[in-house]
Each structure stands twice: as structure tokens, then as C-alpha cells.
Amino acid sequence: MLKKTYDWIDERLGVTPIWRDIADHEVPAHVNPANKMSAFIYCFGGLTFLIITTQIISGMFLAMYYVPDIVNAYNSVKYITDEVLLGQIVRGMHFWGASLVIIMMFLHMLRVFFTGSYKAPRELNWVVGVLIFMVVMGFGFTGYLLPWDQKAYWATQVGANIAASVPVVGPYIRILLVGGADLGALTLTRFFAIHVFFLPAALLVLLGLHFFMIRKQGISGPL
Amino acid sequence: MADHSNKERIPGVPRYRKPKGLKIDGTEPFFPNFLLKEWIVGSVFLVAFIMWILFNPVDLEAVADPQDTSFIPVPDWYFLFLYQLLKYVPGQVVWLGTVVVPGLAVALLLLVPWIDRSKTRHPFKRLIPTGAMILSLIFMAWLTYEADEQHKHALAKNPPKPKAPAVKDTAIVAPSDPGAKIFSQSCATCHGAELKGQVGPSLLGVGNKLKPEQIEEIITKGRGAMPPGIVQGDDTKKVAEWLGKQQQK
Ligand code: HEM
Numbered sequence: 001m002l003k004k005t006y007d008w009i010d011e012r013l014g015v016t017p018i019w020r021d022i023a024d025h026e027v028p029a030h031v032n033p034a035n036k037m038s039a040f041i042y043c044f045g046g047l048t049f050l051i052i053t054t055q056i057i058s059g060m061f062l063a064m065y066y067v068p069d070i071v072n073a074y075n076s077v078k079y080i081t082d083e084v085l086l087g088q089i090v091r092g093m094h095f096w097g098a099s100l101v102i103i104m105m106f107l108h109m110l111r112v113f114f115t116g117s118y119k120a121p122r123e124l125n126w127v128v129g130v131l132i133f134m135v136v137m138g139f140g141f142t143g144y145l146l147p148w149d150q151k152a153y154w155a156t157q158v159g160a161n162i163a164a165s166v167p168v169v170g171p172y173i174r175i176l177l178v179g180g181a182d183l184g185a186l187t188l189t190r191f192f193a194i195h196v197f198f199l200p201a202a203l204l205v206l207l208g209l210h211f212f213m214i215r216k217q218g219i220s221g222p223l
Numbered sequence: 224m225a226d227h228s229n230k231e232r233i234p235g236v237p238r239y240r241k242p243k244g245l246k247i248d249g250t251e252p253f254f255p256n257f258l259l260k261e262w263i264v265g266s267v268f269l270v271a272f273i274m275w276i277l278f279n280p281v282d283l284e285a286v287a288d289p290q291d292t293s294f295i296p297v298p299d300w301y302f303l304f305l306y307q308l309l310k311y312v313p314g315q316v317v318w319l320g321t322v323v324v325p326g327l328a329v330a331l332l333l334l335v336p337w338i339d340r341s342k343t344r345h346p347f348k349r350l351i352p353t354g355a356m357i358l359s360l361i362f363m364a365w366l367t368y369e370a371d372e373q374h375k376h377a378l379a380k381n382p383p384k385p386k387a388p389a390v391k392d393t394a395i396v397a398p399s400d401p402g403a404k405i406f407s408q409s410c411a412t413c414h415g416a417e418l419k420g421q422v423g424p425s426l427l428g429v430g431n432k433l434k435p436e437q438i439e440e441i442i443t444k445g446r447g448a449m450p451p452g453i454v455q456g457d458d459t460k461k462v463a464e465w466l467g468k469q470q471q472k
Contacts, residue, residue, distance in 0.1 A: 025252075026253065027250065027251045027252070027257040028249075029250050029251075032249060032257065035249035035251075047268060050265050050269070051272075054269070054272075074283070074286040074287065081283055088280055089273075089277070091281055092277075092279070092280060093273075096276055096281075097272075099301070113356055114353065115344060116339070116343070116352075118335055118336045119336060119339070119342070119344060126336050130332050137301070137302075144298070147283060148286065148287045149284040149286060150286070150287055150288060151294075151297065153287030153288075153289065154287075155296050155298045157296060158296045158306070159298065165317045167318045167322070182289075
């Protein structure tokens with residue numbers, strides 16, 4: 001049945017070559033931990049991607065309950081934590097996952113750095129990687145404000161003031177970030193939009209480029 | 224790109240392939256062989272992650288209060304190194320810490336493929352990049368550690384004020400209960416006559432969290448700065464039962 005359905009679709013759309021093109025490649029021995037345990041450092045990129053995926057999924061579920069306005073944001077997070085079925089777990093996944101993404105991504109970057117894998121012909125993928133790094137830091141900064149509790153508010157206040165201290169353009173950056181003179185309702189909606197629309201869009205484009213280039217160039221050879 | 228030596232295979236049928244015809248050097252097809260193993264590693268990783276979450280529930284602090292300037296702010300841990308850096312740059316030249324150093328670091332990181340142009344990749348054969356990265360890592364770790372220590376120190380010096388009542392409804396239940404009278408004599412100096420907290424935390428809504436028996440135990444045994452046995456004998460039960468009724472939301 002499954003096979004028949006697949007064949008029916010394949011006949012019309014020719015999907016086999018598409019996914020075959022993604023699936024059919026050999027994994028060289030030097031990056032396969034099943035072959036040599038020390039190759040586990042080559043798994044960091046994949047594990048980062050796994051946690052990015054859980055972040056996206058847990059984030060989508062949080063968005064079912066989260067309300068991005070200063071009156072309700074705190075209470076909606078409280079409601080998720082205390083009342084919603086498995087809310088505590090989903091929030092925990094998103095909260096701890098944020099740190100885990102940073103850690104795994106950092107380890108992945110160190111692997112690439114110390115194995116000199118940024119060298120020709122992979123320079124562009126390294127640049128894309130650094131951009132991904134900054135996007136992920138942006139996720140951390142904007143996400144931290146969303147629960148609208150004391151530590152969220154004051155950490156963002158400090159962040160905004162640091163931005164304001166930049167010579168010449170500082171005050172403008174602050175206004176752009178905060179959405180006005182003071183941290184408040186506009187800041188929260190702005191951070192929310194950046195956190196759930198702008199940055200995910202940027203991340204998906206960059207990750208697409210990242211994976212395209214890895215596939216095109218193959219993984220770097222043994223040291 | 225992919226080597227399409229396996230094109231004859233029936234499409235759409237994933238199966239564990241014997242790497243026939245492959246060099247016997249440990250090379251393996253990505254799909255499905257490698258992916259199956261990777262999936263196992265991923266599952267173990269996820270299970271460990273979920274265990275961590277179960278044992279480390281996330282909490283929520285008091286709601287943001289723009290008036291409360293006494294709150295000691297701290298960014299999330301992965302920003303601490305940047306935050307701490309600023310503490311070592313004098314005020315007139317903050318831009319050194321906000322723009323120049325981080326800007327240089329990002330620029331160096333972005334341009335590293337064009338700075339380190341040698342063909343060798345082994346880290347020990349590229350001592351300058353390797354050494355520079357290790358030094359940066361040590362510096363970042365030290366900054367993070369210092370920031371954390373200083374934050375702990377600041378917290379110890381200025382302990383956060385007892386939380387304002389997190390409940391909206393501040394009406395006291397059964398104000399003429401005998402327990403209320405004992406409370407106003409023995410407990411109100413610390414927990415406030417309206418239960419809103421003073422030295423001790425607010426007790427509005429305790430009944431939501433604790434059962435009378437648990438409250439009784441806290442009274443007899445004390446907790447934190449609260450000494451044991453402030454209320455004695457029968458009175459303990461009366462206060463505890465009355466507090467158990469305080470289920471304000
Ligand atoms: C969300 C973050 C990221 C994800 C999901 C990701 C994913 C991956 C994956 C799956 C690979 C294949 C090899 C491996 O797993 O080690 C890879 C390779 C690579 N990544 Fe990333 N990456 C991320 C961030 C970064 C960052 C921050 C950098 C550098 C600053 C970077 C630079 C590279 C380079 C240059 C390669 C090719 C390495 C080689 O061919 O040996 N990536 N990435």
C-alpha cells in the first residue's frame with residue numbers, strides 16, 4: 001500500500017532522484033565514530049541541528065499560549081509553567097535547549113577551527129557559519145525578554161544601555177532596539193517579532209546555504 | 224557530488240546496505256547505514272536532554288517591575304564574557320569594550336580563512352591560530368567565571384527583597400478566625416498584618432502551595448531565618464489551619 005502510493009506519486013513527480021540526491025553519498029571513515037571513536041567531534045554539527053529542530057518545535061507549542069503584551073506575557077508564561085499539560089516540560093525544552101544550542105554550536109565551531117576546515121575551498125561556509133553564530137546569539141538576547149519577569153526586564157535594560165553607549169549611532173541603535181524612549185510594550189512586541197519571525201527566517205536561509213555547501217563540497221578530508 | 228554507483232537499486236526502499244564495492248577503509252553509505260547509527264546517537268542525546276529537563280524545572284521570577292531599580296541585572300550566561308569585559312574599560316572609553324574589542328574579534332573570526340592561508344590543516348602545525356584560539360577561550364572562560372563570582376557577591380551583599388505578593392486578590396480569608404488572632408500576635412511582625420510580607424515573605428495564597436500539616440511543620444521546625452516554635456501547642460494547629468485557608472489567587 002505504502003509502496004503503491006509512493007510509486008503513484010513518483011510516477012507523476014519523479015521524487016526519487018530528488019531525495020536520492022540528498023541521501024546517496026558516502027560517509028568517509030575519518031568522520032564516522034562507529035569507525036573511530038575520536039571522530040565524535042564531527043557529530044557536533046548534526047547534534048546542533050537536532051537541538052535547533054527541537055527548539056523550533058517546542059517554540060511552536062509555546063506560541064500557542066504565549067501572549068506578547070506586557071499585561072499578559074508574564075501570566076501566560078506562568079500559565080504554561082503551572083497549568084498547561086506538559087507545559088513545564090515544553091518550556092524546559094526551550095529554555096535549556098537555548099543553552100544547549102549555544103554549547104553544541106560552539107563545540108562545532110571549535111571542531112571546524114582546530115581541524116582547519118575553514119580553509120579553501122570552504123571559506124564561504126565558514127563565513128556563513130559565523131553569521132549563523134550571531135543569529136543564534138540574537139535568538140538568545142531577544143528570547144530572554146519574553147517571560148517579562150524581573151531578570152528579563154533588567155537584563156534587556158542593561159543590553160539596551162550598552163547599545164546606547166556606542167559612540168555616535170548608539171542612541172539610534174537603542175531606539176531601534178527598544179522601539180521608543182523607554183523599555184516597554186513596544187520593546188516586547190518587537191523582540192517577539194524578531195525572535196519568532198525575523199531570526200528564524202534568517203536562520204533557515206543560512207542553514208540552507210550551510211547544508212548546500214557541505215553537500216556540494218563534501219566534508220573536509222582527514223588531517 | 225554524490226557518486227551514483229548505486230543507481231540500479233530499487234528506488235524508495237531504504238535498507239541497511241552492505242557496503243559492497245566500497246573501499247574497505249570504513250567508508251559507509253550515508254543512507255541508510257550511517258543515518259541509522261546517527262539516529263541512535265541522537266536518541267540517546269535526546270533522552271539525556273529530557274532527563275536533565277525533568278530534574279531541572281525552569282522557574283519564573285517576579286513579574287517585571289520597572290520601578291524596582293534595586294534589582295541586580297545579569298545577562299544569560301553566554302553573554303557574561305561580553306558584559307564582564309565592559310567592567311575593565313574606563314567609562315570615557317566604553318566604546319573600546321562595546322565596539323572595538325568585540326568588533327575586532329568578530330572581524331578576525333570572519334576573516335580567519337584569509338588570515339591563515341597555509342595549506343596545512345593540523346592544529347599543531349598551525350601554532351599561531353591554534354594558540355590564539357586557546358588563549359581566547361581561556362580569556363572568555365575567565366571573564367565568564369569572574370562575572371558569575373561578582374554577581375554572586377553582589378547578591379550576597381544586597382539580598383533581593385522579599386517578593387511582592389504574586390497574587391492579585393489580597394482579601395484575607397476568615398479574618399475573625401481564632402488563627403487570625405494568634406497570627407497577628409506572633410507572626411504579623413515579620414509576615415505583615417495584611418499577610419503581604421515584611422521581613423518574611425508574603426503569605427497571601429500560601430494555601431495554594433501548602434497543606435495545613437505542612438505549614439504546621441514549618442512553624443514547629445522553623446525555616447530559613449524563621450526560628451522554630453514561635454507559636455506553641457494548640458495554637459500552631461489553629462494558625463496553620465487558618466493559613467491553609469488563604470488561597471488567594
Ligand atoms: C546552528 C548552527 C550550525 C549547524 C546546525 C551546523 C551544521 C553543520 C553540519 C551538520 C556540518 C557537517 C559536519 C559536522 O557535523 O561537523 C557542518 C559543517 C561545517 N560547519 Fe556548521 N553548523 C552550524 C554552525 C556553524 C558555525 C557557527 C560555523 C563557524 C563559525 C560553522 C562552520 C562550518 C564549516 C566550515 C563546515 C564544513 C566543515 C568541514 O567540511 O569539515 N558551522 N555544519
